[in-house]
Structure formats: C-alpha cells, structure tokens
Amino acid sequence: MPRARALARALARAVDATARVALDGASMRATCARTMTKPNDARAVATARTRARAYSVGQMVHRDVPEDNSTMTWTFEASVRPKVDAILRRYPSNYKRSAMIPLLDLAQQQNKGHLTLAMMNHIADVLEVAPIRVYEVATFYSMFNRQKMGKLHVMVCGTTPCMLRGSREIEKALEEWMGVKKFETTACGTFTLGEMECMGCCVNAPMIAVADYRNGVEGYSYNYYEDLTPQTAVKVCEALKAGKSPRVGSQIRDKAEPIKGLTTLTGDPSGPFSRDLDQIKADVDAAAAAAAAAAAAEKK
C-alpha cells in the first residue's frame, strides 16, 4: 500500500475511534492518547476505560461514583492519630500546609493504597486549606493513587538506564505472570502492575519498587528490588504473594559495588586527613583572650 494511503487510513481510523469515545467524556483523553499510538488496535478502545482507572495519573477530574463521592466522610484511624500529630508538629502552625504530602501518604497507607475525595477533604480540613489545594497536590504526584489499587503495587522503573538494562523484559515477564497489562490490577486484587520513572537506583538497574498495603499503616513497606532478571522479578513477586519477605535491594550483590569486586580505592587513604580541630580551637581561644586583654588595657 502506498504510504500516503496507509497514513490516510490510519488517520481515518484514529478519528473514528476518537469520535466513538468522545461520547464518553470520562475516558476521552486517555483513549485519545492510546489510539494515537496504536490506531489499529481494537482493544485500545475497549480497555481504555479500565486502564484509565488503573493508571494512577489517569483522570484529572473527579466524578462521583458510589464508592467515592462528595457525600462520604473519612477520618484518620485512632491508631494513626499520633503519627498525624507528630507530622503536624514538624511545621509552624502558619505553615501547616507543609504537612500535606506526608499526610496524604499516611492516609493512602491507611486506605489500602488509594486516596478518595473524602480523604482529601479531610486533610484539607486538618490543614485548614481549601480542598482544591489538596486536590492539586494529590493529582500532581503520580505516587498518590486515586483509584483502587491491588494490595501490592509493583512499579517497574521505565527510565533509560533501567530500560537499557532490560526493564521491558521484566515488565513483560510480570505481565505474563500476573495475567494483566500495565496499569491493571489482577482479578484477585493482589497486584497492581505499574510503572515509575527513575527511582534513583540506576546503579543497580533494572529494578522494581513494591508498595505493600496489606498490613495498614503499621506494616506498610515500600521496598526496592534491584539487579533483576525477568526470572528473579517473578520470583520476588511470588515470594511476596506467599507472604514471605524476599531479599530487599540488590538480588546479587551486597550494595552497589562493581560485580567483579572493587576496582578502585582498594588501599587505605594516604592523608593528609582533616585539620586538627582541637589545635584550631585553642588558637582561636588564645586570639580571643589576647583581644580581650588588649581591650581591657585600652580602657584603663
């Protein structure tokens, strides 16, 4: 097929798909984004809605649904209150809003991984700010989820270093093992497969981070599993599912040292070392004493 014609067809299809979903404003944007990249994938339209929900940064407006709407109320559990107070104490009372992110995080832990409108409203109350100020923050950061999550949120790092070291394969392996696509939750509700950008662990790339919401605020954990292969990634998840605690951090080495042992800085440093602080202090004191004496003499 000549290129121009193929392009025209693809365009027509894309327009068609966009028009179809435009009827449903809720998923319109998300769907557009998908149809753009894969205009001929019929599934794109079908799954767009579920995906938009699962994707933590999916929707930038709230719509009342039975499980999350403006009539609901929410508060921190009594057992979490001391933590709330401790966080609030960190900031002066006129900068209360500084506590917004820690509180949102705490609330998300308490609520098994996601924030609802009622929770954001409650935090606005606690911080004495307008609710929109909380909505803005909660929608800005992709680590705040506003849709129901699996008990374990597995985030595959998708940034360049990890990608070069094979994060795509890891993602594929996990997709196969979980039986879901990226940004979806397994039917049993155990896992949500997600993606994150660089988590600062490139030195041990590729890596995944797992947020564990199974045990509330007390038992909450957020761990990195590094130096993965598709097999070890699945193994980590298997172990997590079985309730075990797989090794946190690199799976194959101690920290982030070169795999073949140290290649530099192998001996002891040769000095010179830091300044002799005791000597400096003595000098300063002596100078001060001399100055005081001189001043006293002058007065006389």
Add this chain to the structure above:
Amino acid sequence: MTRLAVARKASREAYKTLFGARAGAMRAMSAEAAPNPDTVPVTVNGQEVHVPKGVTVLYACEQAGVDVPRFCYHHKLSIAGNCRMCLVEVEKSPKPVASCAMPVMPGMNIKTTTDLVKKAREGVMEFLLINHPLDCPICDQGGECELQDQSYIFGSDRSRFTEYKRAVEDKELGPLVKTVMTRCIHCTRCVRFSTEIAGVQDMGITGRGNQAEVGTYISKLLASELSGNVIDLCPVGALTSKPFAFTARSWELEGTPSIDVTDGLGSNIRVDTRGNEVMRIVPRANEEVNEEWISDKARFSYDALKRQRLDRPMVRGSDGKLQETSWEFALDYVAEKLKATEPDAIRAVAGKLCDAESMISLKDMMNKLGASHTTPEGMANVSADVRSSYLFNSNLVGVEDADYVLLIGTNPRTEAPVLNVRLRRAVIAGGATVTSVGPNADLSYPSTHLGDTTATLEEITSGKHAVCEAIKAANNPMVIVGSELLRRADSKILLKKIHAMCDELGVVKGDWNGFNVLHDAGGTVGALDIGFVPGTSASNDVPAKLVYSLGAEEFDAPAGAFIVYQGHHGAQGASKADVILPGAAYTEKTGTYVNTEGRAQVAVASMGPVGQAKEDWRILRALSEFAGVPLPYNTHEQVHRRLAEVAPHFAKLNEVEATLWMNGATYAHEKARKADASIPFKSSVENFFMTDVISKTSATMAKCTEARNEMNA
C-alpha cells in the same frame, strides 16, 4: 527571495514597529525624571529610565514605552511567571529572563528587540500553540484574543508539531462562564483571580505536565459574584461568556462608555452594541471606582433589556385593561389629572435606577405644580440635608486604608461585590478587622458576627460593647451602614446614635471620615443630592390621589389613587398603573448617576429607546408643557446645567467632593425614641442576582438564581 523569507522579513519589520518604536515617543518624557534615591537607573533598548526600586523588568520596559508580550502576568494579580512569553534579554545574563518576575537591578541593560529575544518569544509561542486547537474561526475570543494577536507577530505560519494534540474535557462552571478547556494555555490567571480577588478557592490546576488541567476537580460552579471577570482575564478563548456565546464577533460591536446602575458603586462599564441591540457589557478600568472588575449582575443582566419592555404609551381602559394609545393622548390625559388634583395629594416616587436628569425634571415639574411630596423609592424618611450623612465618606479607595471595619446591616459581598474586593484586600493584605452587626454571611474573608439586633448596635453606640475599645484604638476605623437601615422606619433614630458613636469612638477624626453609607442602586444618591425628598411643606395628612412613579416598583398608593408609571420594564410598578409612559433604560439615555461616594458620572446612550419609548427627561419636559408648567430646559446640556445649579458637584464629573461632617448635628434634633427592637438588621439584597427591575427580568439572572439555589440545597 522565497515566499517564506519575504514573510519572515515582513514579520520582523512589523515586530520592530510594534515593539520598538514607541520607545522614541516616551524618551522625552522620562529624560526629565530627575535621579531620585528611591529609583534606580536602567537602560531599555538604549534608553535610560529611572524606575522605583524593586519593580520588575517588565515595569521598567513599560515605563520606557516598550511593550512586552505576556500571558500570565496581570498587574492586579500575583506574579506567576509560568508562561515565559515575556522573555527579554538582559546584558550579562546568560539566558533570556522572564521580565514579569525579575526585579530590576541598578544599571541593568535590557534589550527587547534583539534576535535572541525574538527567537525566545517565537520559541515560547511555538510551544504554546502545540496543544492549542487553533479553532479561532469558531472561538468567541477571536478578534480580541491575546494569543491570536501575539501569534500574529511571533507565531510561525506552519507547525513543526506532527504528534496529536491533546484534548481536555470542558468544565461546568455555571450559567455564566463557558469553558473550552482545550484552548487553555495554563496561565493561571483565572486561578489567581478566584483565589486572590474573589476569595473563593475553588479553581486550581490538577495533574501535571501534559495532563495538567485548569478546573475545580470536583464539579462545582464558581460561587462568586465576580465570576464573569475571569472571562476578561483569560487571555485565550478557554473562558468565554456563556450568554454572549456565538451572538456576535468582537469587531462588529460598537462600545459606548457607560455606568452600571445595578449597585451603588457606579462601576464604569462599556456597553457593546450591534445596531440597536446590547450584545454584552464589559468593565472599563477606573482605579478609583471599580478597578477593573464588575459584578456578574452588571455584566450579565443585559438580556433583560430586550424582555418585557414598555415600548408604547398605554392607558387603562374602562374594562380595566391596559390599552395602547398615542403619546399625545397619554400626555394630555396625565396632564389633565395633574392639573385637576390638589397639589398636596400628589406623590412622586423616583425608582432606584433613575438618572439625575429625569429626577430633576420630575421634581421641578412637581414644584411648579405646587406639589412637594417627592421621595426616592423605599427611602421615605431619609434626610438629604447633609451630604455626609448619606454618602460613603471615606471614598471607595479609602477602604484599603481602614484597619477596623464595622458593618451595620449590610452584606457588602452581595450589595457591592466590587467593593468587597477592596474590603478583602484591607483584611488579607492590610490586616484589618471586620465585625458585623447584621446578616451573618460569608464575606469571603474572616469577619466576626456580633449579632443582628438593635440591642447589639445600641450596646456599641452607647460604648458598652467590647468592640468599642478596638474601634477607639484603630487608626482608621470605618463604619459601613447598609441601605436597608435607611429604609427602616426607625432609621433616623438609629442614624442619630451611629453618628454620635462615630464622633465618640473616633470614626470621624482629623481628615479621616469613616462614616459610610453603602447604597445598593445607581439612582438613590442622585435623588438625595438633588433633594428628591419630601419638602418641608409636604405632609401625609392629605391622602394620595395621584402617584407619579418614575420607574419605582414599590410605592404606597391608596385604593382609587390615579397611578402614572413612567419606566422601561413591565413589572410590579407598571401593573398597578393607570397610565404607562414608556421610558428608556440606562443604556438608552445619556444620564448622570451619582455613586455611593458622591461621584457624579455620565452614562452615554449606546442606542435609542425601544419602540416609541423616549428619554425620560424629554417625556417630563413634554408633560410639563401639557400641564401648563413648561420646564425651562430643552437640551440635555441645559438639564445638566440645571443639575449643577441645584447641586454644584454635578458640574465636576468623575470627581468626589469632600463632604462636611456636622459632628452629630445632622440628626441631633431627632427625639430620643426607641429603635424597633423587633426587626433584626438584614441586608437589602437577599438574592444577589435579582435586585431591580432589570435583573429581575433577566433570564440569565434567573438561571444563576436557580443554579445557586441548587448548589445550596
């Protein structure tokens, strides 16, 4: 040269003339500015200017007469610095700087016409247009769009962006503001306006990066009386006027400077007409009155100018129905009645929206007939002897100097939303304290409600209330009395006490007069200024036999009295009338209105009256002829001269004349009666959207009322 190159060259030329040339014109002026320790010298495009310390580079450019393109910057809002359109080159700075956010340094060398600046602006513009739909042909902002204008100069004529543009869901902000959010360029002017000026923190930016959207996150209407101003602020077509949508293009409209009459502030407006139809109303800037804002009622009630209009004279026939008639017959009929009625039984009532010209004509005619019972609607027992007793003496700008504000029987948010902006600023920026005796309302800033009874007020006026100390301690204390208080039967005794309190607690001291009356309609102060109050010989002993309503909706008329209604809308007032004389609405006549601070301003007619209706003072002039007491003026200038004769400040338009404070003498002769404790103080405005005959007829205002009720339900 290729076509493209020619076009580029042309655009460069255009750019130089637009953004470089005005500098020359300003040069002479600023050269005179002597060096001053509080100013710093900077150079803009080679020209030296002295600007105050700490101002922005953008300000310095403006001082030098150099335009800097911008989107997010607005001089009434906080600086956001997020659009980057205002980039300029500063010598020694490695990158172009955002001039709106960068403070000037002494000796800065600013350049705005270099290739670097041009390239920076073109780059910003290219990015802004990436996700902009470029749907100007179907956009109401077209023709007055900042993005359109600036892309005309800095935009490329074709795009290098081959990806898909994003689409953003439109938001539902209520019956006034239409949204097409795909057009939004995220300048956040609307967010800053609603947060900082209107004081309703509903709008924000949700999401980030390519996903960022401006909106309210939850579905919510903009619960502000000033929401329409975001339409003017939005530099693109994301927020436009819903009632105006698709009714006209901006270049088809003819603008006429006018004055808003829907509240007492006399906000400066521009009435945009096409042919003989008002298409929209927008604010004119007047720093001393409305700054740059107008209320939603002022902006959106214009649709009523086409509804339920009285467009031909009518008389009530023997069957009790109003029938059309000729001007001649109607005037003759009224004149006969006027002549046949004994003067003491004639009442004239002037409505809230009347211009001073028509009121002086009516008053002069009445006086010539020997009748002196003239009253402004609803204000039967207000004294018009001393101006300071019914004016906003501290002036509207004075509000910002106040450090203590006591509201008595008023809710400024609904009675004068634009004034409320200043009050809000006094509280938020100036740290003023606001307390209120009257309605317990959300004013959009913190205030303390003291109560709503006369007992509370009396506690304060007698110096026993706890707030008295605070008032005394304040530097610029202020009292704002609502117009509802003036309508009370016991208004005089209440005013007597308030006046005495003002002297005692230092509300009036030195050159500070903090006694303020907030009127709620455009015509009331004019009426009081020309003395449209019952004359000394007027009494209620003789029952009314003829009532002449000049646009007044509510007036007492005993059964059997002959009622003349001269006005523009068929409503409550006209339904009672025996004769209807169709007059002109405020957009259709050139008239003078005095605002609550005593500032006389002229509204110019933007179109002729509808149908057979006539300008009001002309009707009265004609009627006086029929009644055998011809008025001595034939042109608008002559009427205006007559106004200045009665009250000299009418000759000094747009100015406020300082008033004389009588140190409590105004109401001193009032007998010490008891105030009516059974009636609580309330605001004169129950429903902000419907306060006068125009806004009550407006379909848009009805929709707003409905939406507000739904929201509160």
